[in-house]
């Protein structure tokens with residue numbers, strides 16, 4: 408029996424990176440992993456990984472690096488949940504190029520496939536899904552243990568400060584997902600996760616000054632911290648949240664074009 412070439416994957420690729428749009432923890436992550444498993448099952452690739460553009464891990468550069476560490480010399484990136492957002496996909500291909508250039512050594516080739524949202528087979532899959540769903544049972548009250556939502560959702564957490572951490576695509580590609588986890592661990596270590604003197608941290612979409620990312624804003628002072636790294640987060644938690652002093656090295660003023668370079672180690 409002659410082996411049939413794959414219908415959509417280019418010959419010569421040894422790694423595939425499925426690139427989702429938003430964080431895929433929990434059930435959404437299982438969906439991405441199931442798609443990756445389908446590609447793995449072809450047995451044609453050295454490695455098949457997943458990455459995301461916004462709000463979580465792994466970022467596109469982290470996914471490309473993981474493929475490289477697995478020995479890949481040619482990586483195919485497939486944007487999965489982008490619909491027809493070509494400008495975002497175009498920017499992500501630039502981020503991949505930048506990653507390749509900044510590695511500073513000969514690395515793998517990176518190829519960007521068209522987004523799955525533009526693939527003609529998607530329309531057929533939708534028609535089939537609609538048809539399959541016609542025989543599903545209606546949603547009923549006895550499908551749920553309770554119709555009430557948890558009482559804790561009616562309580563604004565007591566807090567002294569509120570941190571909005573950017574998880575937009577530019578900050579994510581610079582490691583904002585890993586930094587957010589680092590922030591939580593540092594807050595936990597300093598016993599600042601709960602209580603009236605605590606810090607309530609939340610993720611946001613793009614906060615605007617993408618070139619200065621990763622960014623976060625701290626209220627009630629309204630301090631913008633930019634060019635964040637793990638070391639910067641440690642200082643901000645220790646010196647600002649515990650000690651009450653703004654860390655000027657990472658604080659930027661709203662309303663002016665800031666030419667200061669992003670601190671070493673933050674990219």
Ligand code: FES
Nearest residue numbers: 573575578615617
């Ligand atoms: S993506 Fe973070 S400021 Fe735009």
